[in-house]
Amino acid sequence: MPPRHAEDLFSSAYDDTLSYAQQQWFSKHLRECAECRQAFEHFHSSVDALRALPSAHMPIPVHLPSSPPVAVEHPLARLRLRRFLLRPGLATGVAFAAAAVILAVTLTHQSVPLNGTGASKSVAGTALHAGNGNGAAASNCPLSASRASEAPPQGFGQRRTATEAGRPGQQLVLATVSAQAAAGSQVQIYALLTAPQPVAEAPSATLGLTPLTADVPCVAVASTSRIAGFTQPTLGRSQAGAVAQPQSATGNKFAGSSSSPIYTFDVPAGAAMGTVLRITATVPADYPQPGDPSMTVELTLTVT
Amino acid sequence: MDDEALLERSRRGDRDAFAALVNRYQDELYTMALRMLANPADAADVVQETFLRAYTRLPELHGKSVRGWLYRVAINCSHDVQRRVARRPADPLEDETGKIVDLPDPALGPEASALQRERAAAVRDALIRVPLVFRAALVLRDVNELSYEEISEALRIPVGTVRSRLNRGRTMLSASLRASALFATPLEGNV
Secondary structure (H helix, E strand, O other): OOOOOOHHHHHHHHOOOOOHHHHHHHHHHHHHOHHHHHHHHHHHHHHHHHHHOOOOOOOOOOOOOOOOOOOOOOHHHHHHHHHHHOOOOHHHHHHHHHHHHHHHHHHHHHOOOOOOOOOOOOHHHHHHHOOOOOOOOOOOOOOEEEOOOOOOOOOOOEEEEEEOOOOOOOEEEEEEOOOEEOOOOEEEEEEEEEEEOEEOOEEEEEOOOOOEEEEEOEEEEEEOOOOOOOOOOEEOEOOOOOEOOOOOOOOOOOOOOOEOOEEEEEOOOOOOOOOEEEEEEEEOOOOOOOOOOOEEEEEEEEEO | OOHHHHHHHHHOOOHHHHHHHHHHHHHHHHHHHHHHHOOHHHHHHHHHHHHHHHHHOHHHHOOOOHHHHHHHHHHHHHHHHHHHOOOOOOOOOEOOOOOEOOOOOOOOOHHHHHHHHHHHHHHHHHHHHOOHHHHHHHHHHHOOOOOHHHHHHHHOOOHHHHHHHHHHHHHHHHHHHHOOHHHOOOOOOOO
């Protein structure tokens, strides 16, 4: 349509936001130009049709972490600190020296065998707890470091895995022993995020022998129907209060100060047969590295 | 209780206050995401991710409109989903649980109801053909009824850019619907 026509003003005319002068010109033009008059009628009708589409309702409940919301430092703050440390000058030298010490300590710790002690990773602490300054147990999401493990223990037959195309080697695994569970029983849920350990100053690179970071993600359970006495899974505790351990031939693989990647969930005794429980493991965005998208993996349990 | 009060209580660790914010905004965010992505499961993921990000980034909400911030996060999540999820056929009439999302007006007769559903489907098809950058402005304005200023905040673009994107988006929608036999002539009533 040639520029002398009124198409550019259609949207403002629809919203009634034309200036007085524009409105005068627009009205006069539509009286004289059948093409624009017809086009504006169709434009108006089309937008009306879009506006007439009905609202939709969120079909499933929103899963929230079981821990309370707590103010945490945004990863951007750490990026600003890093930029500051990389500025030319004396601060750069100091920063590099400190980074070298930290890197050496980190690598030394990571060389400890899996069944050793004291090698727990503090990614959750640095990425999510930094900046609280109040000393409280302030996990905004129950992410916690775990010992590296690439697969669920034997016996966990129902598994789902999510990967991130931009982060080769990074995966989020969720598994249960079975896809069914009896009402009143206790279910073990394996959930673990593993990711290649980034090299300092080159976050996208990995070492030749890539060490893995391992973190237990947030896990939530939702039901398709309302159930009395419904509680969220707890990390690493069985009904008797003991730390739940995977049934693995490798023994106490997850012992030490790290968290076991096993949640326990009590299927409500009042859950009707056929009720579907949706188990979701979620890792928030910017974790374990700034810029990472969130990851979610889900599976279901049917109450028998 | 208004948004600011709920937000303040959420910052102090009140999970119920945050849940109240979820209840307040989940449906309109879901509607936005559904119109943006035309896939109920993806839309539900967007809402879930939006509130999870909000839950973990409460400090970013200082001095900002909760609604505007949630929309901005939801728009970003929608873009992420659009980029990451391979296109797959969707049944826009059903949600994950099989419920009809866009119900026809029960007061209409069978023929009118069928026509209404066909027109609604045509509008959704036309909308999803609008490029995402223009679709976002279109949905925020004509589905969620945000003001130009709120759209500017949600999309982080100047108000003038909102106007131009909206005009282009609406023009594309109109052109797409013009090709539909159902919309070849000016419409009457709601679809």
